[in-house]
Structure formats: C-alpha cells, structure tokens
Amino acid sequence: MKKVKRTTIYDIAAKLGITASSVSRALNNSNQVNEKTKELIMKTADELNYKRNILASNLRKGQSKTIGVVVPRINQNFFSNVIAGIEEMTYQKGYNLIICQSGELHDKEIQCVNTLINQHVDCIVISVSADSYDYQHLQNVLDHGIQLIQFDRVAEELETLKVINDNVQASFEAVSHLIEGGYKRIALLEGPQNLNIFKQRKEGYLKAFKMYNVPVIEELIVENAWTKELGAEGTRKLLSLPNPPDAIFASTSDFSALGVLDVANDMGIKVPSELGICGYANESFSEITSPSITTIDQFSVYMGNTVANLFFQEIGNTDTAAKPKIISIKPELIIRGSTLKNAKV
Amino acid sequence: MKKVKRTTIYDIAAKLGITASSVSRALNNSNQVNEKTKELIMKTADELNYKRNILASNLRKGQSKTIGVVVPRINQNFFSNVIAGIEEMTYQKGYNLIICQSGELHDKEIQCVNTLINQHVDCIVISVSADSYDYQHLQNVLDHGIQLIQFDRVAEELETLKVINDNVQASFEAVSHLIEGGYKRIALLEGPQNLNIFKQRKEGYLKAFKMYNVPVIEELIVENAWTKELGAEGTRKLLSLPNPPDAIFASTSDFSALGVLDVANDMGIKVPSELGICGYANESFSEITSPSITTIDQFSVYMGNTVANLFFQEIGNTDTAAKPKIISIKPELIIRGSTLKNAKV
DNA sequence: ATATTTTACGCAATCGATTGCAATTTCAAA
DNA sequence: TTTGAAATTGCAATCGATTGCGTAAAATAT
Numbered sequence: 001m002k003k004v005k006r007t008t009i010y011d012i013a014a015k016l017g018i019t020a021s022s023v024s025r026a027l028n029n030s031n032q033v034n035e036k037t038k039e040l041i042m043k044t045a046d047e048l049n050y051k052r053n054i055l056a057s058n059l060r061k062g063q064s065k066t067i068g069v070v071v072p073r074i075n076q077n078f079f080s081n082v083i084a085g086i087e088e089m090t091y092q093k094g095y096n097l098i099i100c101q102s103g104e105l106h107d108k109e110i111q112c113v114n115t116l117i118n119q120h121v122d123c124i125v126i127s128v129s130a131d132s133y134d135y136q137h138l139q140n141v142l143d144h145g146i147q148l149i150q151f152d153r154v155a156e157e158l159e160t161l162k163v164i165n166d167n168v169q170a171s172f173e174a175v176s177h178l179i180e181g182g183y184k185r186i187a188l189l190e191g192p193q194n195l196n197i198f199k200q201r202k203e204g205y206l207k208a209f210k211m212y213n214v215p216v217i218e219e220l221i222v223e224n225a226w227t228k229e230l231g232a233e234g235t236r237k238l239l240s241l242p243n244p245p246d247a248i249f250a251s252t253s254d255f256s257a258l259g260v261l262d263v264a265n266d267m268g269i270k271v272p273s274e275l276g277i278c279g280y281a282n283e284s285f286s287e288i289t290s291p292s293i294t295t296i297d298q299f300s301v302y303m304g305n306t307v308a309n310l311f312f313q314e315i316g317n318t319d320t321a322a323k324p325k326i327i328s329i330k331p332e333l334i335i336r337g338s339t340l341k342n343a344k345v
Numbered sequence: 346m347k348k349v350k351r352t353t354i355y356d357i358a359a360k361l362g363i364t365a366s367s368v369s370r371a372l373n374n375s376n377q378v379n380e381k382t383k384e385l386i387m388k389t390a391d392e393l394n395y396k397r398n399i400l401a402s403n404l405r406k407g408q409s410k411t412i413g414v415v416v417p418r419i420n421q422n423f424f425s426n427v428i429a430g431i432e433e434m435t436y437q438k439g440y441n442l443i444i445c446q447s448g449e450l451h452d453k454e455i456q457c458v459n460t461l462i463n464q465h466v467d468c469i470v471i472s473v474s475a476d477s478y479d480y481q482h483l484q485n486v487l488d489h490g491i492q493l494i495q496f497d498r499v500a501e502e503l504e505t506l507k508v509i510n511d512n513v514q515a516s517f518e519a520v521s522h523l524i525e526g527g528y529k530r531i532a533l534l535e536g537p538q539n540l541n542i543f544k545q546r547k548e549g550y551l552k553a554f555k556m557y558n559v560p561v562i563e564e565l566i567v568e569n570a571w572t573k574e575l576g577a578e579g580t581r582k583l584l585s586l587p588n589p590p591d592a593i594f595a596s597t598s599d600f601s602a603l604g605v606l607d608v609a610n611d612m613g614i615k616v617p618s619e620l621g622i623c624g625y626a627n628e629s630f631s632e633i634t635s636p637s638i639t640t641i642d643q644f645s646v647y648m649g650n651t652v653a654n655l656f657f658q659e660i661g662n663t664d665t666a667a668k669p670k671i672i673s674i675k676p677e678l679i680i681r682g683s684t685l686k687n688a689k690v
Numbered sequence: 691a692t693a694t695t696t697t698a699c700g701c702a703a704t705c706g707a708t709t710g711c712a713a714t715t716t717c718a719a720a
Numbered sequence: 721t722t723t724g725a726a727a728t729t730g731c732a733a734t735c736g737a738t739t740g741c742g743t744a745a746a747a748t749a750t
Contacts, residue, residue: 006489008736019700024737034698049488051463055409056736059400059705066443075429075646080420087419087446091457096443096464098411101432112436118396119441144351144396258633285630288603301420353706364730369707379728401706404735 007048015044027052058120066096067311068116070126072104077283078300079127082151085304086125093312095122102129110137123147123311128155130192147314151307152298153195161314162326163307167197170296170331171204171251172211174278177294177333178247179212182341183276187238187245189225189260191252198226201251201280220245226252231259239267239275247276247339254279254286257293261338277338291337298331352393360389372397403465411441412656413461415471417449422628423645424472427496430649431470438657440467447474455482468492468656473500475537492659496652497643498540506659507671508652512542515641515676516549517556519623520594522639522678524557527686528592528621532583534570534605536597543571546596546625565590571597576604584612584620592621592684599624599631602638606683622683636682643676 009023016023018037025033026041033041058064067090071079087097098119102109109129116124117140124141127150135155141148142160151163178186188205191198202221209216219241222234231250238245250257257279261271269275271291279286282297306327314325354368361368363382370378371386378386389395403409412435416424432442443464447454454474461469462485469486472495480500486493487505496508523531533550536543547566554561564586567579576595583590595602602624606616614620616636624631627642651672659670 009738010736020737021701021739022699024739025699028738032698037698049485051459051465051489053404053736054464055400055404056705057738059398059404059707060736060738062705064400073429074432075422075425077420080425083444084418084420084446087444091445094460096460097445098441099428099432099444100436100442101429114396115439115441119399140394143394284628285633288630289633290635354708355706365707366709366731367729369709370729373708377728382728398706401735402708404737405706405708407735 006053007050008053009050011048012041012044012050015048016040064120064122065094066098066119066121067123067125067308068098068100068112068119068121070100070102070109070112070116070124072102072127072129074099074101078152078281078298081300082127082304082307085301085306086308087304088301089305089308089312104129104131106132113137113141117141117144117146121146122315123149125149125151125307125311127151127153128195129153130195133194147311149307149311151303153197156196159324161310161324163303163310164326164328165197165298165303165331166328167200167331168204168207170280170333171201171249172208173204173333174280174294174296175205175208175249176211177335178249178276178278178339179208179214181276181339183247183339185217185220185243185245186247186249186276187220187222189222189231189234189248189250189252189256191226192224198252205249205251225250225256225259228255228259228262231256232263233259235260235263239263239269246274247278249278251280254281254283254293254295257286257295257338258289261289261293272338272340276341282334287336289338291340294336294339295334296331297334299329303329351398352395353398354395356393357386357389357395360393361385409465409467410439411443411464411466412468412470412653413443413445413457413464413466415445415447415454415457415461415469417447417472417474419444419446423497423626423643426645427472427649427652430646430651431653432649433646434650434653434657449474449476451477458482458486462486462489462491466491467660468494470494470496470652470656472496472498473540474498475540478539492656494652494656496648498542501541504669506655506669508648508655509671509673510542510643510648510676511673512545512676513549513552515625515678516546516594516596517553518549518678519625519639519641520550520553521556522680523592523594523621523623523684524553524559526621526684528684530562530565530588530590531592531594531621532565532567532590534567534576534579534593534595534597534601536571537569543597550594550596570595570601573600573604573607576601577608578604580605580608584608584614591619592623594623596625599626599628599638599640602631602640602683603634606634606638617683617685621686627679632681634683636685639681639684640679641676642679644674648674 009020012023013020022033023041026038074080090097100112102112124146135158138158149161154162190202193199225231225234248260250260257277260277264271264275271277277293279293279295282295286293286295354365357368358365367378368386371383419425435442445457447457469491480503483503494506499507499509535547538544570576570579593605595605602622605622609616609620616622622638624638624640627640631638631640
C-alpha cells in the first residue's frame with residue numbers, strides 16, 4: 001500500500017495564505033469567520049480531498065464519539081439484532097460503534113472492557129457473559145468516568161443504566177398459557193442461574209404455579225439446558241421418568257426447544273397433543289418447524305434502539321444526583337402450534 | 346456522569362521525578378530503559394490506574410489500529426458470521442472493528458465509507474449493497490491510501506483484495522446434483538444481476554445445463570426473487586405454468602427456498618418427489634424444515650477469518666508492484682431431503 | 691473626521707504519546 | 721586513573737485539530 005500524505009488543515013491554510021485556526025473554524029461552521037472565506041475554505045478543502053482527522057479532533061476535544069459494545073457472540077440472532085438496533089440510532093448522530101465479543105468467557109470479557117477503556121470510548125454497552133462471576137471490570141468502567149449501559153444479561157448489583165426484558169412476566173405468561181391450555185405436568189429447562197435472566201425466567205415459572213395453585217414438582221426442573229444438545233439431553237431424561245411431563249418450557253432459548261422437539265419426534269411423542277413445547281427468543285426458525293414453536297419475542301432491534309437513545313438522553317443530563325435508570329421492555333408471547341393441546345391441527 | 350481526569354504518562358513521570366519519555370518507553374517495553382525503572386513505572390502506572398490514550402498514541406503514530414466494516418445488514422446470518430470471523434482474528438492483534446450497515450442503500454454506503462475514511466481506519470472491509478451502481482467511493486478509499494478488502498459481493502472491476510466464494514462452482518454442483526437426481530425441468534430463482542454473486546450463480550446454473558446437454562428454458566428463470574415473499578411469488582407463477590418445473594433452485598438464499606417450500610405445501614405438491622428444492626447459504630433453519638432443504642454452505646466465519654488474515658499479511662508487504670490478491674473459498678453443497686427425488690423418505 | 695462597536699482573523703497553547711538526537715551516567719577495558 | 725563504549729535518561733519537536741485571548745480591520749455611530 002502506498003503511503004499517502006493526507007491533506008490537513010495546514011495544507012488548506014497554506015494554499016489560501018491564512019491560518020489553520022480559520023480553516024478549523026470554517027470547517028466547524030463557526031460564525032466567527034467571514035462567509036466568503038468560509039466558502040473559499042470549503043471549496044479548497046473539497047478540491048484537496050480533505051478529510052478531518054478524527055483522532056486529532058477527538059484528542060483535543062477529550063471525547064471519542066465512539067461507543068463500545070461487548071456481547072457474548074456477535075453472530076447470535078438476539079445480539080446481532082440488538083447491535084443493528086444500536087447502530088441505527090448512533091449512526092445518525094455521528095457516533096461509531098466498536099464491537100467486541102466475549103465468547104462467554106469472563107477473562108475475555110475483562111480484556112474487551114479494558115480495550116474499550118483504552119480506546120476512550122464515551123460509553124460501554126454490555127451484556128455479560130455466562131461465566132462472569134464478578135464485576136470489578138464493570139466498576140472499573142464507572143471509575144474511569146465512562147458511561148455504562150447494561151442490557152438483557154445484567155449485573156443487578158451494579159447501579160448503572162439498564163435496558164432489560166421483563167423476563168418474569170414473559171415467563172409467567174408462557175407458563176400460564178400452558179396451564180390454561182390444559183397441560184398438567186409442566187417441566188422447565190433452565191439456564192445458568194448466575195445469569196439474572198435465567199433466574200427471572202424461573203421465577204416467572206414458579207409464580208405461575210403459585211397463581212394457579214399448582215404444586216411445583218422438583219424433578220421436572222432441569223438445570224443448565226441452554227443449548228440444543230443440552231435441551232435434548234434434558235428432554236430424554238424427563239421423558240423417561242416414570243411420570244413424565246406433558247409440557248416443557250425451554251426457558252433458555254428456542255434452540256433448546258428445538259432439541260426438545262427433535263427428541264419428541266424421535267420417540268414418537270406427538271406435539272402438541274402429548275407434549276407441549278414453549279421456547280424463548282422467537283428465533284426465525286421457530287416459525288417454520290412443524291409444528292411451529294410457541295415462543296417469546298424480545299423485540300431485540302427495538303432494545304438496541306432503546307439502549308442508544310438512553311445514552312443520548314444521558315449525555316445531555318449533567319444532573320449527578322439522577323438515579324440510574326432501568327428501562328424494562330415487555331416481551332410478547334407468540335402462541336403457535338406447539339402448545340395448542342386441544343386444537344385440531 | 347462525573348468528569349474524571351484520567352491519569353497520563355505525565356502524571357506517572359511527575360510522581361517518580363522522571364520524564365514522560367521514559368514512561369512512554371517503559372510502557373512500550375523498550376529496551377532502552379533500565380529494568381528497575383521500568384518495573385517501578387509499571388507498578389506506578391498500575392497504582393494510578395493508568396490506561397494509555399489510544400487516540401494520542403495513534404495520532405502520533407499515524408495509524409489507528411482500526412478496521413472498518415461495511416455490510417448491508419449486521420443482523421443477517423451470513424454477515425454477522427463473517428464479522429464474528431473477522432473479530433476473532435483482529436482482536437488478538439489488538440485491532441478494533443468499527444461496524445456500519447449500509448441497509449442495502451447506495452447513498453448510505455457512501456456515507457459509511459466516508460465516515461470510515463474520516464476515522465482514519467487502516468483498512469475498510471466491504472460487501473457492497475444491492476443497489477450500488479458505481480464505485481467511486483471505493484476508488485476514493487484507495488486514493489486515500491487505505492487498504493480495501495471486498496468480500497462476497499464485490500465490484501469486480503476494482504483492483505482490490507477480494508475474498509469471495511466460488512459461486513459458479515457451487516451453483517454448478519447444485520444444479521448438477523438436481524439433474525443427476527432425475528429432475529428434468531429445473532427452474533432458477535435469481536437475484537439482482539448487478540450483484541456479481543447472483544450473476545455467477547446464474548452462470549453456474551447455465552453451465553450445468555450445457556454440461557449435461559439440457560436445453561435452457563427461459564420461462565423457468567425468474568428474476569429478482571431474493572426474499573421469502575418474492576420467492577413464494579415466483580414459485581406461484583412457475584407452478585401455474587402449463588408446463589411447470591419439477592425442481593426449483595433458489596439461488597438467492599434459503600429464505601427464498603423457504604418461500605418455495607411454503608407454496609408447495611399450500612398447493613399440495615409433494616417435496617421432493619414432485620418438486621425438488623435447493624437453497625443457498627445454509628441458514629440454520631434449512632436443516633429443520635420438513636423436508637430439510639438442500640443448500641450450500643459458504644463457510645462464513647472462515648471467510649471472516651480469511652479477510653482478517655489477508656489484511657495482516659498485506660500490511661507486512663511493502664511491495665507496491667504486488668498484484669491484488671483474490672482468495673476464493675469453495676462452498677460446499679449440503680444435500681438434504683428436499684432434493685432426493687427417488688429416495689424413500 | 692473621530693470614537694466606538696463588531697467582525698474577522700492570527701497567535702500560541704493544548705490534548706497525550708512518541709521518538710530522533712543530545713546529554714549524562716555507568717561500567718569495563720586500557 | 722583515564723578513556724571509550726554502552727546504557728539510560730532528558731529535551732523538544734511532532735502528529736492534526738481546537739480554542740481562549742488579543743488585535744487589526746471594517747462597520748457603525750457620534
């Protein structure tokens with residue numbers, strides 16, 4: 001690659017016999033520079049193919065107009081949607097996004113966060129990884145005076161801005177739907193309980209049982225079943241119980257629900273008449289399985305939008321005493337074939 | 346958010362009664378600073394919670410250690426996988442990724458590219474949007490001395506580094522598979538022909554016909570059918586022909602193939618016995634439809650890896666005369682139920 | 691024509707890290 | 721003890737843009 005000397009404001013200034021100050025002011029559309037000169041400068045800048053050096057500009061101004069995003073995996077539907085949603089909003093305002101993936105690893109997450117602090121980003125947006133056990137690195141972000149916004153998977157004990165789904169409610173509605181549909185023995189595939197979201201989904205599950213006065217059966221709760229494979233494994237165990245469940249709520253994801261469906265098919269168990277299945281996240285495929293899978297939509301793109309807007313709202317806000325905001329988005333239960341026990345399909 | 350004065354190398358220097366020069370050298374692990382002082386500096390830096398200001402560093406060094414990525418949509422499986430693949434490699438080398446989405450719009454794409462030039466990124470990685478009609482903005486990237494890598498959807502006339510799929514070959518194999526499977530009238534759902542990838546897929550389709558000495562039937566080629574809806578629409582037209590096809594190659598995507606499957610199901614046409622279906626891209630759902638859809642895997646994550654590695658390889662290379670490299674990845678035909686005409690399923 | 695206010699522009703410092711060159715110190719060889 | 725080389729450290733310029741302060745020039749008022 002050939003080294004090209006890029007044109008600076010000094011080049012423009014030299015060509016016009018003026019100072020860089022005026023050029024800078026003109027380019028920033030300051031009103032303390034003559035209209036004629038301004039036009040001239042603009043024209044020359046264009047001719048010389050000038051592009052402002054953001055590094056220099058930001059260094060001087062002490063900001064970076066950059067937002068760092070840390071997610072477990074970029075190529076996971078939910079996260080890529082949230083990122084798309086963030087980008088949509090931030091792009092308009094001239095902000096850039098730096099994206100990192102933690103790969104669900106605590107150490108890598110720490111590295112990512114430190115990288116972003118180094119970059120002097122104006123804000124860090126994060127959804128913590130599954131094996132995060134402490135949050136010193138997030139506290140560190142705050143100590144550096146960097147705005148921190150957590151979304152979806154959040155460390156609740158940290159007082160930061162948060163954008164979350166109301167997992168309890170969603171889960172509650174899903175299980176209520178199963179109960180009302182006539183299912184009697186409803187199993188739960190749960191995720192790592194150190195993640196708030198999975199804890200909340202379990203909470204919603206239990207809440208529904210309480211509400212409908214149905215006793216909870218411990219053996220129907222399967223830990224750590226948050227992939228397709230683990231979901232399938234859990235299902236096999238459940239279905240070979242002397243008294244197997246007649247519905248399974250795969251609270252971790254649609255992938256896990258897919259595992260359930262696979263096993264049911266293998267074992268010749270009819271869905272939804274003999275076994276109801278409910279997933280979580282409204283992955284695109286959940287609509288096209290047969291039967292299609294009842295699931296919960298999290299409005300992920302909208303969630304991204306919300307995160308971005310929250311940030312912009314806060315930078316305008318100098319009130320130190322303001323309490324950290326928590327925005328909760330209500331997910332929506334999407335009822336499909338897999339939970340329609342009594343319907344004629 | 347409270348304003349926090351961040352510690353600089355001058356703070357460290359002052360505390361130790363030495364110069365910033367030495368601090369800088371120590372932090373860069375230069376060997377022209379005494380081991381003892383170095384240790385002391387490191388320790389103090391740590392105590393003061395020092396983080397290097399990358400803006401200043403990069404400004405001075407005239408680089409940004411940042412790679413810009415422009416894709417039509419972040420939250421599209423293929424692209425988010427490529428991005429994940431790029432990130433995997435670049436992260437290790439201390440590079441950051443700035444992500445933009447063009448939304449398939451030419452103008453937004455230009456804006457994105459300009460933003461990235463402003464940012465003084467070291468490299469721009471791009472997959473052009475569907476309605477791009479000229480490539481002045483890409484030429485502009487080169488004129489600024491910024492490395493440019495195109496992937497998947499590329500402007501062929503521009504001499505840049507490219508990482509592509511061998512679409513012709515993949516398409517050829519897919520259609521050959523259909524022909525050999527006993528399908529006689531094979532239709533093509535094609536995408537916008539201004540995108541090289543779709544042109545190539547059509548080429549592969551035609552090539553297979555030639556190879557097997559099968560005449561091409563123009564009425565079986567449907568333009569611009571690259572979403573699920575358009576795919577469905579095209580399929581309806583095709584199947585209502587006096588002499589309908591017995592196989593459809595949805596060369597644009599699995600989504601389009603899904604549209605085909607839906608219509609076939611609606612019309613009571615049996616897949617694969619009465620109608621064969623082949624998609625493109627190996628979306629996760631293609632495996633779980635019934636029947637599962639034969640498709641083509643593009644090794645998207647690997648493609649991202651390749652892009653990143655290509656970049657790192659090139660920055661070491663000062664040879665101006667070197668010709669731009671084109672790396673072609675061979676996709677793989679994944680045969681599934683939807684094209685097994687004669688198999689007993 | 692003179693005084694006063696605007697307007698437009700220049701000067702020079704600043705943001706924080708890096709680096710070529712010079713100066714000083716250290717240490718071993720003569 | 722002197723000398724020369726090597727190892728450390730300091731000085732000061734630099735990257736490019738921004739901005740407070742000051743001044744000259746132009747515009748307005750007296």
